Amino acid sequence: MSDNTEKLDLASPDLVNENFQKLAQLFPNCVTESAEGKAIDFDLLKQELSHAVVEGNKERYRLEWPGKKEAIVTANLPTTKTLRPVREDSVDFDTTQNLYIEGDNLEVLKLLQESYLGKIKMIYIDPPYNTGKDFVYKDNFAQDSEEYKEDSGQKDELKRRLVQNADVSGRYHSDWLTMMYPRLKLARNLLNNNGVLFASIDDHEAHNLKKLLDDVFGENNFIADLVVVSNLKGRNDKKYIATANERLLMYVKTDEFQEYGLSLPEEKLSDYKEEDDIGKYRLIELRKRGGPDTRAERPNMFYSFYVNPENGNVSLEKDELHKIEALPIKSDGVEGRWRWGKDTAKLRINSLFGRQVQGTDKYNIYEKDYLEQEGSLKRIKPKSVMAGASYSTDGATKKYRQIMGEIDFTNPKSVDFLSDLVEYTCAPDENAIVLDFFSGSGTTAHSVLELNSKDNGNRSFIMVQIPEEIDESDKAFKKGFKTIPQLGKERIRRAGKKIKEETGAEIDYGFRVYRLDDSNMQDVYYRPQDYKQESLELFADNVKPNRTPDDLLAQVMLDWGLPLSLKIEQTTVSGKKLFKVADNSLHACFDNGIDEAFAKEIANEAPLRIVFRDSGFKNDTAKTNVKQLLKQLSPETEMKVI
Numbered sequence: 001m002s003d004n005t006e007k008l009d010l011a012s013p014d015l016v017n018e019n020f021q022k023l024a025q026l027f028p029n030c031v032t033e034s035a036e037g038k039a040i041d042f043d044l045l046k047q048e049l050s051h052a053v054v055e056g057n058k059e060r061y062r063l064e065w066p067g068k069k070e071a072i073v074t075a076n077l078p079t080t081k082t083l084r085p086v087r088e089d090s091v092d093f094d095t096t097q098n099l100y101i102e103g104d105n106l107e108v109l110k111l112l113q114e115s116y117l118g119k120i121k122m123i124y125i126d127p128p129y130n131t132g133k134d135f136v137y138k139d140n141f142a143q144d145s146e147e148y149k150e151d152s153g154q155k156d157e158l159k160r161r162l163v164q165n166a167d168v169s170g171r172y173h174s175d176w177l178t179m180m181y182p183r184l185k186l187a188r189n190l191l192n193n194n195g196v197l198f199a200s201i202d203d204h205e206a207h208n209l210k211k212l213l214d215d216v217f218g219e220n221n222f223i224a225d226l227v228v229v230s231n232l233k234g235r236n237d238k239k240y241i242a243t244a245n246e247r248l249l250m251y252v253k254t255d256e257f258q259e260y261g262l263s264l265p266e267e268k269l270s271d272y273k274e275e276d277d278i279g280k281y282r283l284i285e286l287r288k289r290g291g292p293d294t295r296a297e298r299p300n301m302f303y304s305f306y307v308n309p310e311n312g313n314v315s316l317e318k319d320e321l322h323k324i325e326a327l328p329i330k331s332d333g334v335e336g337r338w339r340w341g342k343d344t345a346k347l348r349i350n351s352l353f354g355r356q357v358q359g360t361d362k363y364n365i366y367e368k369d370y371l372e373q374e375g376s377l378k379r380i381k382p383k384s385v386m387a388g389a390s391y392s393t394d395g396a397t398k399k400y401r402q403i404m405g406e407i408d409f410t411n412p413k414s415v416d417f418l419s420d421l422v423e424y425t426c427a428p429d430e431n432a433i434v435l436d437f438f439s440g441s442g443t444t445a446h447s448v449l450e451l452n453s454k455d456n457g458n459r460s461f462i463m464v465q466i467p468e469e470i471d472e473s474d475k476a477f478k479k480g481f482k483t484i485p486q487l488g489k490e491r492i493r494r495a496g497k498k499i500k501e502e503t504g505a506e507i508d509y510g511f512r513v514y515r516l517d518d519s520n521m522q523d524v525y526y527r528p529q530d531y532k533q534e535s536l537e538l539f540a541d542n543v544k545p546n547r548t549p550d551d552l553l554a555q556v557m558l559d560w561g562l563p564l565s566l567k568i569e570q571t572t573v574s575g576k577k578l579f580k581v582a583d584n585s586l587h588a589c590f591d592n593g594i595d596e597a598f599a600k601e602i603a604n605e606a607p608l609r610i611v612f613r614d615s616g617f618k619n620d621t622a623k624t625n626v627k628q629l630l631k632q633l634s635p636e637t638e639m640k641v642i
């Protein structure tokens, strides 16, 4: 028998909590978040109870929360982590330009700082919305080096750090802001001056994200707060309002931002039904409709055109052919005005067309809006409300399922929505890089592939995704996918395969996988001062024993600021394995026994950079000689050791 009897709680009420609630009810503006949790801002409360301005901390207009300074420290702290290539999970590892990186995006963004500084054209993020159920990664800015040493502890560390941020937590907004702030700061560095960031968000944090991005990008670089209709019917999830949309914040890095507009949707093409010697066009009335649309408001924009009734040609002068006057008169007889001033009309007179208004003797003037302009199809501006069946959550899930079936993922974004953002921002031949550092199921990668297949583009992507575990109760888990990166990579593989089958497009379907890990180097490499001379000698080799030449190459590329997408070739020179990165940009040999003969062979190829292992030389003399020989025979070559 179930027992519904209410139990006595046998504890006195928490009066402090009750008092807090009473004050919060009276003075909601005085409720804030402090380092310890929810708190009352006593300075503000004092002010509410005083007739005069109460002296106190200097007021400033800014976004602040407990943890902001910590977040700045977090962003600026260097990392000794590295990225290790995972060839077996990659597709076309040696040649592809696309990257899939598994790991916490904070560390990954730090590692990309040199190689991708100013190189990214578009960043799209769809971070946890902080719904009260989301997992938010807690950075540990005071992480000590002991933890770096922990090789096997990574999984546990992830569990410890990826914690549910409940909306009843006293640091609910603060923890989310502390997580986002350093990531956005680092991300902005990666953007090109003509680049843009788009961030999806909903009501939980839209206001804070807007302020945060104002802080990171500068208020003047805010472009739009777009409405993205995710469910036209509205979800019955809220008490009073059925949610039908999400938000998309758009910020540019500088006013050098370059966009390419969107191609006309199919259904709009049929509007271009007229045709002349120049091509297909549609007619748009030249009379201004709406806003300040009367002669009284814009007297300069009220003037006469003269139409040739034989062919509709228009002139600003009356003559034998152009004899019918046309004026911008509204249907109610009020004098309106044209959209163009007389100067523009003079310049573009050939694109105007006059036509008799049916059933009257009046003539109307139209602008011929051509479908093709300067050799390419007309493009349009995206609207501030973005809607369409394929943009909806249902449409997005349907498209996701077409390739992933029952390997479910909650609310993937719409491929069409993202391809539109990419199309708008990245021209097909621009070699633009698109970065998504909350990549989830990999929708952004899918979109880049799909768009490239349509216009033969060569845009590439960088996806970053933490190895968050998939819940055991999820269908995806039952299908064998234990982590989100496993699912994301599979989605990109399948999407590529499907697009290739369907379109036959010859684009880059591959992606290179890297996994975040602690450094390849022993701790002694970074802090030799902490080791006694005797123990230093024990470290004959400063590379950790389980690291491969591939691992070392990735670290060297990052350290030297080379993009990870560069072509990598492997050859053998004098019996040693030699990596050639982007032909002669970087050569690397991590084998032992490097000597003078090998140096001579390398010098023939005159690489710009060459790297060896410090312990890889035959002996100390060989090390000195190799350096000397390279200096003489290939003075352009910069040599380093690790």
Ligand SMILES: C[S@@+](CC[C@H](N)C(=O)[O-])C[C@H]1O[C@@H](n2cnc3c(N)ncnc32)[C@H](O)[C@@H]1O
Pocket (backbone or CB within 6 Å): 103, 104, 105, 106, 126, 127, 128, 129, 136, 137, 409, 411, 412, 413, 414, 437, 438, 439, 440, 441, 442, 443, 444, 464, 465, 466, 468, 484
């Ligand atoms: C809302 S989902 C993105 C969904 C994605 N747009 C899609 O269409 O599939 C956010 C993702 O960010 C990931 N994430 C959260 N914190 C992260 C972190 N610190 N580093 C990298 N990824 C993280 C989560 O695991 C989750 O997969």
